[in-house]
Amino acid sequence: MRTLTFALGLLLLIPAVQAKTRKDVPPAPLPEAIVTAQKVFLSNGGGSDLAYDAFYSAMKSWGKYQIVGSPDDAELIVELSYHVEDMGTRVWSSVNTYNNTTQVHSSQIIDPKLILTIYDARTKKSLWSTVDHRRLARMEKNREKEMINSAERLVEELRSRSSTSQ
Numbered sequence: 286m287r288t289l290t291f292a293l294g295l296l297l298l299i300p301a302v303q304a305k306t307r308k309d310v311p312p313a314p315l316p317e318a319i320v321t322a323q324k325v326f327l328s329n330g331g332g333s334d335l336a337y338d339a340f341y342s343a344m345k346s347w348g349k350y351q352i353v354g355s356p357d358d359a360e361l362i363v364e365l366s367y368h369v370e371d372m373g374t375r376v377w378s379s380v381n382t383y384n385n386t387t388q389v390h391s392s393q394i395i396d397p398k399l400i401l402t403i404y405d406a407r408t409k410k411s412l413w414s415t416v417d418h419r420r421l422a423r424m425e426k427n428r429e430k431e432m433i434n435s436a437e438r439l440v441e442e443l444r445s446r447s448s449t450s451q
């Protein structure tokens with residue numbers, strides 16, 4: 286009887302645990318050094334000059350930090366890097382029942398992402414990092430738009446977390 290009561294109790298808890306969504310989790314505050322810093326050095330960690338240019342422009346437009354030309358003059362080093370993770374190829378088949386033929390399909394599985402990492406300029410230790418998974422696009426002009434949007438989303442995330450940390 287105890288086992289049955291315990292099992293029923295667990296079943297009642299499962300929907301409550303699964304009901305949580307991203308909206309239910311408040312953002313954690315940024316480290317104080319990021320919130321109070323005034324001078325930052327923006328570093329291109331590689332992968333895309335376009336992403337870095339868009340990120341630099343968005344940071345400058347935000348105006349929270351003075352962007353300096355050397356890490357020695359900064360309180361924070363803000364690094365942006367672009368990576369494409371290749372997770373292999375997905376292969377599957379389908380059968381055309383009309384003419385009884387099998388077709389084999391494949392697609393490459395990739396995950397393009399911009400990574401923003403903020404370091405303490407004095408200690409060179411990482412203070413905070415976040416990732417934006419750039420949306421996939423087939424045409425070059427759309428890939429460029431998505432790269433710019435991704436860089437701007439990272440600045441917006443930093444901005445919104447900075448305002449909630451104060």
